[in-house]
Amino acid sequence: MRYLPIDQIQEGMYLARNVIGNDGRVLLVKGTKLTQSYLQKLKELDYHFLYISETPDDIEEFKGPLSDEVYTKAICTVRDSMISAAKYQSLDLQAVIDVADFMLDEVIAEDVVYNIIELKNHSNYTYLHSVNVSVLSVLLGKALKLNQRQLKEMVTGALLHDIGKVFIENSILEKAGRLTPPEYEKVKRHPQYGFDLLRGHPELSLLSAHVAYQHHERADGSGYPRGLTGDQIHYYAKIVMVADSFDAMTSGRHYREAMWSHTAIAELKAAAPEKYDPKVVSALTQVVALYPVGSVVLLNNMEVATVCDVTSKKIRLKLLSGKNKGQRIELSHNSKLKIERRLS
Ligand SMILES: [Fe+2]
Structure with a gap:
């Protein structure tokens, strides 16, 4: 693959x-x-x-952090919520809370790493992005020792973090070129819109609503909408903003190329601590697979291989060149063999 x-x-x-x-x-x-x-x-x-x-x-079974079933359910639930919000209909937040539970059950499992390179297009982008950000937030939260209740409050907010975008014109959200300053001012309102929508729902923790409100704030006050600094920003939002930036950087949009995981992590590390919580950024290296499933890599013996499976403990490759072409190997069992770099 x-x-x-x-x-x-x-x-x-x-x-x-x-x-x-x-x-x-x-x-x-x-x-x-x-x-x-x-x-x-x-x-x-x-x-x-x-x-x-x-x-x-x-074609092998792809083992991502979520089963296909829960992944699809999560995408549909985010989509339904956004469609209801856009029509000013009431939100079925219980469905979102249920999905958060299913996600926690699966992502909490041992060994799971974030190994998704996602197939987004312009129309499913926000839904897939919301779910990927949520999965990555749970993995980060778990590495940072949040308890079950905290993970649930955070992931519910992460699933809905961009819901305020439904009140911004599509022509701006899907614009191929750079936004004009007035257009950017409009985009910057989506965290406030999301918060205003979610805070009115008693079944949702106010802290989950604050994830939507604060995910674009930055530690040095350069974020929006309020320019909060340091510990004025809630810990959940500090986690979700890292997951949000990482997913945006590693997703190709029509106006820019996708970055590879290690480049995105290096950029985020360079931006912390001014912008991000350094503890959260350093947790990224524990939970993100540097070579996601499907990536093609060059080994130190100059052979080329593709990544078939990756967990926090092992990486399984299929050789694409050399005398053992077609063979599958587990890297942890071959201590002399190392990945030199990613080719595609
Ligand atoms: Fe956002």
Whole structure:
């Protein structure tokens, strides 16, 4: 399985992971043999990368931090909440709280790392982003020893952190070029809109609403909407803002290329402590896979391999070159063998 830019994918290759459409459901199922028309359609839908495999028997079960079932449920729940909010209908926050519980049950498991490189397009971006930020926030919160109640309050807020965006015009949110200063001023209102919406719901902890309110604040006061500093910012928001920035940096948008995990972590480290809580940023290195599943890597023996599976303790590779081409190896069992760098 490899994660490839769509322009490098040829007809006849197989889809190795489901492609999720803008309603959170599966648009194209894994195992599908890709035709020119599928590829064209996916390009039109603004997908830039796919997980592919050369042969159908090479498609493995992808073990991410969440099962496909809970991942899809979470995306649909975020989407339903945002649609209700946009129509000024009441929110089914109990559904969000339930999803937070399902997520906690799965993400809390031992060994799990954040190994998603996500297949977002412009229409499902906010939903997938909200769920990915939530997953990463739980992993960070767990590494930082938050208790179960705290994790739940934080992840419920993380799922809804961008809900205020529904009150901002799509033409601004999806604009391909740079925003003008008045447009940026409008975007900067979404945390306030989100907070105003969520604070009126007694079933939601006020701290969860504050995650939406504070996720764009920065420790040095340079954030928005209020320019809070240091410990004026709640710990949950300090965690979620790191997950939010990391996911935004590692996701390709039409106006910029996606960064690789290690570059994004290095940039976030350079920006802390002025902007971010250094403890949270350093927890990123514990919970994020530097080489996510599907990435192609160069080994110190100059062979090329693709990452099949990764946990906090081991990384499993499939060799793509050399005399053992096609073989699977576990890196922890081969102490002399090291990953030199990521190729794609
Ligand atoms: Fe946001």
